[in-house]
Amino acid sequence: MRIKSQKDFWAGLMFVVMGVAFAWGATEYSFGSAARPGPAYFPFGLGLLLTLLGALVLLSALTLETEDGDRVGRFAWRPLLIVVGAVLLFAIMLPRLGMIVSLPVLIFVSALAGDEFHVVEALILGTVLTAASYAIFIYGLGLTIPVWPSFLIG
Amino acid sequence: MDLIANLTLGFQTALSFENLLYAFIGVLLGTLIGVLPGLGPVATIAMLLPTVYVLDAIPALIMLAGIFYGAQYGGSTTAILINIPGESSAVVTAIDGYQMARKGRAGTALATAALGSFFAGTVATLVVAAFAPVLTEMAFRFGPAEYFSLMVLGLIGAVVLASGSLLKAIAMIILGLLLGQINTDVISGVPRYSFGIPELTDGISFVAIAMGVFGFGEIISNLGKPAEHREVFTKDVKGLWPTRQDFREAAPSVLRGTALGSVLGVLPGGGALLSSFASYTLEKKIVRNPRVPFGQGAIQGVAGPESANNAGAQTSFIPMLTLGIPPNAVMALMVGAMTIKGIQPGPQVMTNNPELFWGLIASMWIGNLMLVILNLPLIGIWIKLLTVPYRFLYPAIIAFCCIGLYTLNNNNFDIFMGAAFGVIGYVFWKLRCEPAPLLLGFILGPMMEENLRRALLLSRGDWMTFLERPLSAGLLIAALLLVLIVTMPSIRRKRETTFKEEV
Numbered sequence: 001m002r003i004k005s006q007k008d009f010w011a012g013l014m015f016v017v018m019g020v021a022f023a024w025g026a027t028e029y030s031f032g033s034a035a036r037p038g039p040a041y042f043p044f045g046l047g048l049l050l051t052l053l054g055a056l057v058l059l060s061a062l063t064l065e066t067e068d069g070d071r072v073g074r075f076a077w078r079p080l081l082i083v084v085g086a087v088l089l090f091a092i093m094l095p096r097l098g099m100i101v102s103l104p105v106l107i108f109v110s111a112l113a114g115d116e117f118h119v120v121e122a123l124i125l126g127t128v129l130t131a132a133s134y135a136i137f138i139y140g141l142g143l144t145i146p147v148w149p150s151f152l153i154g
Numbered sequence: 155m156d157l158i159a160n161l162t163l164g165f166q167t168a169l170s171f172e173n174l175l176y177a178f179i180g181v182l183l184g185t186l187i188g189v190l191p192g193l194g195p196v197a198t199i200a201m202l203l204p205t206v207y208v209l210d211a212i213p214a215l216i217m218l219a220g221i222f223y224g225a226q227y228g229g230s231t232t233a234i235l236i237n238i239p240g241e242s243s244a245v246v247t248a249i250d251g252y253q254m255a256r257k258g259r260a261g262t263a264l265a266t267a268a269l270g271s272f273f274a275g276t277v278a279t280l281v282v283a284a285f286a287p288v289l290t291e292m293a294f295r296f297g298p299a300e301y302f303s304l305m306v307l308g309l310i311g312a313v314v315l316a317s318g319s320l321l322k323a324i325a326m327i328i329l330g331l332l333l334g335q336i337n338t339d340v341i342s343g344v345p346r347y348s349f350g351i352p353e354l355t356d357g358i359s360f361v362a363i364a365m366g367v368f369g370f371g372e373i374i375s376n377l378g379k380p381a382e383h384r385e386v387f388t389k390d391v392k393g394l395w396p397t398r399q400d401f402r403e404a405a406p407s408v409l410r411g412t413a414l415g416s417v418l419g420v421l422p423g424g425g426a427l428l429s430s431f432a433s434y435t436l437e438k439k440i441v442r443n444p445r446v447p448f449g450q451g452a453i454q455g456v457a458g459p460e461s462a463n464n465a466g467a468q469t470s471f472i473p474m475l476t477l478g479i480p481p482n483a484v485m486a487l488m489v490g491a492m493t494i495k496g497i498q499p500g501p502q503v504m505t506n507n508p509e510l511f512w513g514l515i516a517s518m519w520i521g522n523l524m525l526v527i528l529n530l531p532l533i534g535i536w537i538k539l540l541t542v543p544y545r546f547l548y549p550a551i552i553a554f555c556c557i558g559l560y561t562l563n564n565n566n567f568d569i570f571m572g573a574a575f576g577v578i579g580y581v582f583w584k585l586r587c588e589p590a591p592l593l594l595g596f597i598l599g600p601m602m603e604e605n606l607r608r609a610l611l612l613s614r615g616d617w618m619t620f621l622e623r624p625l626s627a628g629l630l631i632a633a634l635l636l637v638l639i640v641t642m643p644s645i646r647r648k649r650e651t652t653f654k655e656e657v
Contacts (some may be wrong), residue, residue, distance in 0.1 A: 007584070007586050008319075008322070008585075010585050011322055011325075011533055011585040011586070011587050013290075014585065014587075018332065019332075022347070023330045025347055026345075026346075029339075029346060030342065030344070030346055032611060033615060034615030034616075034617070035610065035611065035614045035615030036611065036615075037606070037607045037610050037611070039339035039341070039342050039344045040626060040655050041607065042335065042358055042602075042603040042606060042607070043335040043346065043347075046328055046332050047332065049328055050325060050329060050332065051326040053321060053324060053325040053328060054325060055651055056321055057319075057322055057325060072584055072585065073584065075378075075584065076374060076375070076377060076378025076580075078377075078579055079373070079374045079377035079378055079578070080378075083373060083576065084370070084374075084375050084573050084576055085369065085371060086260055086552065087556060087569060087572065087573040087576065088569075088570070088573050090556050090567035090569065091556075091566040091570050091573065092566070093567055094569075095566055096561060098296060098412055098536060099557075103229050103553060103556075103557075106552065106556060107547075107549040107550075107552070108555055110548070110549045110552045110553075111545065112242065112551050113374075113377050113548075114377060114544070114545040114548070115226075115377075116543075116545055117545075121545075121546075122549075125546060125550075126380070126549075128547070129553050133553065133554070133557060136386075137204070137557055137561070140224070141204070141205055141208045143204060143208070143557075143561045144561075144564055145381045145557065145564075
């Protein structure tokens with residue numbers, strides 16, 4: 001069988017998988033009765049509904065003609081990995097090294113994701129944004145964010 | 155005169171120094187993000203949610219509201235000057251507005267857009283003030299069954315009137331509802347889908363979803379596209395004030411756009427986008443012989459949609475303020491912000507927090523006045539900002555999002571969640587699954603479940619309760635009719651062309 005819309009095919013599959021997963025997970029909880037619905041009641045029903053809708057999307061992806069097969073297209077791996085990587089790195093570094101170190105790293109690394117990259121520009125951007133964040137969030141709003149590396153404070 | 159007494163209270167609240175300041179910050183930021191490329195109100199409001207913890211409820215909500223309608227003004231500036239709509243609701247403005255700019259009438263187009271929006275905003279403020287109490291009155295008679303049915307109608311309406319595949323949009327709502335099920339069950343206290351992770355027993359934060367999908371996910375997809383080169387043809391804008399003839403031509407369109415937008419904004423899923431599309435279609439039908447044809451710089455094509463989108467943006471506050479049901483993603487975030495401040499959105503807001511309710515409404519008019527001043531005399535500043543390269547902008551968005559995520563619970567767990575939803579958001583974007591319905595479903599999920607289970611408890615397990623209670627039955631039938639109408643082949647084709655037309 002030929003897939004007529006790649007995008008809808010994968011979307012449908014995603015819905016079916018999620019629907020089955022949630023419905024299956026719901027069986028671990030109590031259903032109660034219709035008069036006293038338990039914690040499993042709502043998610044189980046929704047899971048089935050999502051599976052059904054996903055199946056319909058799949059069906060349409062296999063039957064309805066599209067002009068060019070509706071390809072998903074290439075994944076933008078570079079921005080995807082760099083942006084997500086930078087965010088994860090920040091999440092790990094922040095509690096240990098504080099904002100003063102982790103924020104410039106976050107900005108510098110995420111600047112690598114674009115088409116154009118200039119080292120000096122990225123460094124300036126990191127400095128300016130860190131200073132601005134300090135002014136807005138720490139000084140201005142008084143939010144509790146670790147600022148300095150924990151080993152410096154002791 | 156209740157209306158006058160209420161509005162007086164509203165203006166007293168909104169005119170305090172603090173509230174004026176935050177209204178100003180809101181509309182300033184709104185205009186800014188409307189002008190800047192690749193940054194929308196959803197991501198901005200999500201980024202600013204940490205400030206909600208620090209501020210009082212009234213200034214915080216006034217500021218967030220200002221961002222939303224401020225973005226409508228900023229979005230039209232880019233549409234007119236560089237043919238790139240800053241916000242989706244300005245898509246139709248670009249058609250005639252940009253042509254006006256190319257013919258040297260950029261000033262007139264900008265002034266028409268701003269003055270039309272201001273007029274629409276003034277009328278819409280009055281509409282909100284007049285109709286909100288009526289709806290609130292009605293909402294008090296709602297039981298759990300009615301609320302459940304209303305949410306079904308709201309969610310269905312939200313996708314029926316939006317663009318894209320209906321089936322996938324409904325599936326995205328359900329997925330959102332399911333993600334909202336990751337929490338501790340309110341009735342039995344059982345943690346669900348937490349996989350033994352303690353942070354998940356409180357549920358996923360809607361901020362993590364909003365920032366991940368609309369912040370990180372959108373950045374990744376923007377970076378995946380070929381770079382957009384912005385060129386501004388109109389370096390300085392002259393002749394801001396429209397001529398007498400312009401006024402005569404634009405005024406009827408402004409009136410029609412305002413009326414249309416005010417009505418469509420209240421509908422679930424309505425708001426700015428739908429209003430502007432509908433208004434453009436209406437203008438083309440009504441104005442038979444424009445001095446300049448549509449598509450070549452007709453002033454009516456700017457005046458109508460611009461008034462309509464501003465009116466629609468404002469009246470879309472009505473369902474959120476009175477029923478606690480968000481009609482679009484921005485309102486979903488506003489509901490979230492209210493919850494953060496311990497205000498349960500719904501009909502009781504008007505009676506329990508009258509200063510908040512009326513202050514917010516009054517601030518919209520004040521905000522609109524500020525926007526006219528910000529946008530017309532200061533247009534030169536915004537033109538300079540139009541060309542800020544995206545490579546400066548997106549690291550800043552990422553940085554602010556990350557800080558915001560951390561401050562939610564002073565814990566890096568939410569940053570990890572945000573990163574995960576960034577990946578998920580990018581996949582959604584690749585598979586053409588619209589994320590806005592997911593966010594609506596996620597916000598409404600727990601409320602829907604609670605009302606469903608309470609309704610069943612009251613009816614002793616009889617599902618017919620949803621159909622036997624006339625109000626509830628009416629709402630469900632309306633939802634069903636909406637789906638049926640949209641799936642009718644003739645309407646379906648029309649719906650698809652309306653949203654694709656000249657975009």
